[in-house]
Amino acid sequence: MTASALSEKIALRIGLAxxxxxxxxxxxxxKVLADAVGLPPTEESLSGLKLKLFKAAAxxxxxxxxxxxxxxxxxxLKGEAEPEIADAxxxxxxxxxxxxxxxxxxxxxxxxxxxxxxxxxxRRFLIYQVSASEARLIDVRRILxxxxxxDQEKNDYRAELINxxxxxxxxxxxxxxxxxxxxxxxxxxxxxxxxxxxxxxEELRTILAGTPPPWLARIMGEQAQTTERxxxxxxxxx
Numbered sequence: 001m002t003a004s005a006l007s008e009k010i011a012l013r014i015g016l017a018x019x020x021x022x023x024x025x026x027x028x029x030x031k032v033l034a035d036a037v038g039l040p041p042t043e044e045s046l047s048g049l050k051l052k053l054f055k056a057a058a059x060x061x062x063x064x065x066x067x068x069x070x071x072x073x074x075x076x077l078k079g080e081a082e083p084e085i086a087d088a089x090x091x092x093x094x095x096x097x098x099x100x101x102x103x104x105x106x107x108x109x110x111x112x113x114x115x116x117x118x119x120x121x122x123r124r125f126l127i128y129q130v131s132a133s134e135a136r137l138i139d140v141r142r143i144l145x146x147x148x149x150x151d152q153e154k155n156d157y158r159a160e161l162i163n164x165x166x167x168x169x170x171x172x173x174x175x176x177x178x179x180x181x182x183x184x185x186x187x188x189x190x191x192x193x194x195x196x197x198x199x200x201x202e203e204l205r206t207i208l209a210g211t212p213p214p215w216l217a218r219i220m221g222e223q224a225q226t227t228e229r230x231x232x233x234x235x236x237x238x
Contacts (some may be wrong), residue, residue: 001077004223005040005054006040006041006128007040007042007043008044009014009079010040010041010042010043010046011026013046013079013156014029014030014033014041014077014079014237015024016076017029017074017076017077018073018168019121020069020072020073020076020118020120020121020174021062021065021069021070021073021118021121022065022069022118022119022120022121022173022174022177022197023121023154023155023174023177024062024120024121028061031058031061032057032058032062033057033077034050034058034212035045035057035058036049036053036054036057036058036061037049037207039079040191042220043079046077046078046079049074049077049078051067051070051071051074052180054070054074055070056066058203064174065172066171066172066192067126068071068171068192068194069118069172070092074229075141075170080083086183088109088112088124088126088142089112089113089126089137089140089237090137091127091138091140091189092137092138092140092210094129094136094138094148098129098136099129099131099134099136099207100131100226101131101132101220102129102130102131102134103130103131103140103167103208103220104127104128104130104165104166105127105130105131105133105165105166105167105168105169105201105204106125106126106127106128106141106162106165106168106169107125107126107128107169107170107184107197107200108122108125108168108169108170108233109122109123109124109125109197110122110123110124110128110169113126113137113196113197113198114194114195114196114197115170115171115191115194115195115197115199116175116194116195116197117171118170118171119155119168119170119172119174119177119178119188120154120155120158120173120177121179122140122143122170123205124140124141124142125140125141125143125158125161125162125166126139126140126197127139127140127141127143128163128197128201130201130204130205130207130208130209130210132205132209133199133209134205135202135204135205139159141162143158148215154233155176155177156180157175157181158180159177159180159181159183159186160184161182161185162181162184162186163184163186165186165202166185166186166187166220167186167187167188167189167199167218167219168181168186168187168188168189169189169191169197170188170189170190170191171190171191171192171193171194172190172192173188173190179220187215187219208220
């Protein structure tokens with residue numbers, strides 16, 4: 001099938017839907033659609049596509065992706081929804097040492113201050129400094145890598161983007177990507193349901209105010225030894 005066989009509208013939807021799914025490019029999604037509805041996908045054929053078939057098509061190519069993400073992508077494919085990418089929130093001033101006893105957290109996000117992103121497809125990482133008494137947004141790190149980069153390169157790029165963080169909150173993350181994160185001493189925590197990032201941060205603050213579990217106490221000890229001044233991406237690129 002040539003690119004010209006796809007209508008411009010359908011091609012755009014496929015591109016947008018692919019961006020919403022972890023480790024998925026338009027070619028991978030088109031492979032699934034070819035098995036599910038035939039080529040070329042059309043308004044009519046996509047309108048009848050059900051989630052169960054979408055997930056099972058092409059020998060379960062997308063089976064490991066959680067259903068909420070697949071539902072959202074399917075809605076875009078059908079023209080029932082547009083991906084909502086709200087403006088990023090404004091970070092607050094921060095210098096190393098401002099918040100003693102704090103740790104740095106990354107949240108995968110697509111919209112405002114929401115924890116609603118998948119590691120391989122989120123548009124940005126919200127970076128927070130969190131202590132028992134405060135959770136402060138200190139940086140917003142936008143994804144700038146090319147969409148057509150290989151999965152391994154994408155995973156390395158995204159993991160390196162948050163390499164000064166101790167914990168990553170994310171809706172979903174695949175095994176190879178999780179390995180890249182863990183290799184950098186970042187603890188990934190899946191939170192499958194989209195919700196305000198502040199909800200998770202408040203839960204973490206409560207834990208920090210009490211007796212943190214051993215794994216978190218270890219992380220806090222490692223972060224306390226870090227003395228290199230934090231620099232935002234803007235400063236690094238300046």
